[in-house]
Amino acid sequence: MGNFNIKDILLDVIGYKGLPYPGVWLPAADRSESGDGYEYDGETAGEKTNTDLGSVLRKKDAMGRYYFMPVVLEHKGKEYEIPNAVISFTGKKNIVETAMVGRKGSVKELISLDDYEISILGVALSDDFPEAALTELNELYNINESVILKCALTDIFLEEDDRVVIRSIDISDMKGTETVQIFKMELVTDHSFELIIK
Template sequence: MSTLIYDLDQLYESTFGIRPFRVNGSGNTNKFTHASGSALTTNYLNKEIWLPTKFTALPNTFEKQQFFLPYSVIKISGKKTIVKTAMAERSGTVKELYSTDDYSISLKGFFIDDKNRTWPEADLKAFRELFELQSAFVLNNALTDVFLGGEKRVVIESFDLPEVEGGRKHIRPFDIQLESDSIFTLEVA
C-alpha cells in the first residue's frame, strides 16, 4: 500500500502541480479519516491535504446509497456581496446589504481501481450518474463540514478529467467544481 501512496503523491504533483500532505493514513481506503476543523486549521493551514470525501443522501434512483472518494484534496472558497455607496464629503464608502454567496468547492483527486488494476469504469459510471442528478446531495468532508454547517448540501457545477501520462490505466485524475446549496421555504402570502 505504501508504494501506491507514494505513486499517488507523485502523480498528484505531476497532474495538479503540488504535492499534498497526508493526514493520519488518509491514503487508506479502509478508513474514512475525519479530522476536526480545529486540527485542520492549526496544523495544516495553506497545505493541500489528502482528505477522503463522501457524498450521501443520494436519491433512490442512484445505484449506491453513497459515493466515496478516498483519494481527494478539497479546497473551499467564499465571498460576500456588499453594496458600497460613495457619500459626498466623506472618505470611503457606506457598506450595506451584506449577503453571503454560495461557497465554491474544488475537489481534486483520483478514481482508482486498486483491486484489479484496470480502468476504473465502475467509479466513472457512478460519477457520471452523480453529475447528471437533478438534485443536491450531501458532502461529508472534514474541511467543508466546518463551513457548510448542518445542511452540507452541494451540487456539481462542472468537472474535468485530465489525461494520464505514463500508462497508468487504472488511475484517472478528476477536478470537480461544486457549489453549496441551501434549502429555502418559499411562503406565498
C-alpha cells in the same frame, strides 16, 4: 505493465505533492530516504476519528490503514465516496458599497452571504483501467438535483440542511497512464429556503 508513483503523478498533473499521514508505518526503503520533504518527527497520530461536530475525520481503508478527511456525496441514501480527495472552497459576501461625496472610502452595506464554491480533486485508482470508479463518478455527475456533502472541513462552515449541486467535472489527460485517472469537480452550495404565503 509499468509501475507508477502516485506522488509524482499528482505533482505532474495538478501540482500537488501529498504527504504521508503522520505516524503511518513506511517501508524500510521509504524510511531511509532523506531530503525529499517526507520526514515526520512529530508524535504518531491520535485515535480521534470524528470531529467535535460528529463529522468523520479519519477512516480506515480496506487494508486497515487510516486516511484523513474522507469526502462523501449522498443522494437518496446512496453514498459516493470521492477517492483520494483534496477539497477546497471559497466563500464571498454580497456587499453594496456607496461612495460618499467629499469623504474617504465608502459606506458598506452587507446584503447577504453568497454561495460557497467548492472544488474537489480526486484520484481514481485500480489495478487496471479504473472503469468502476469512473462509472460511479459519471452516475454521481448525472444526478440533476442537489446532494448532501459530508466532509469534516465543510461541515464546519455549511449549515446542517445545506446541500450542494455539481456544477462541472474535469477529467484530466493522464498522458498514457493506464491505472490512474485524476478528476476535478466544481460544486456550489444550495441553501434551503422556506416560502411563507400570507
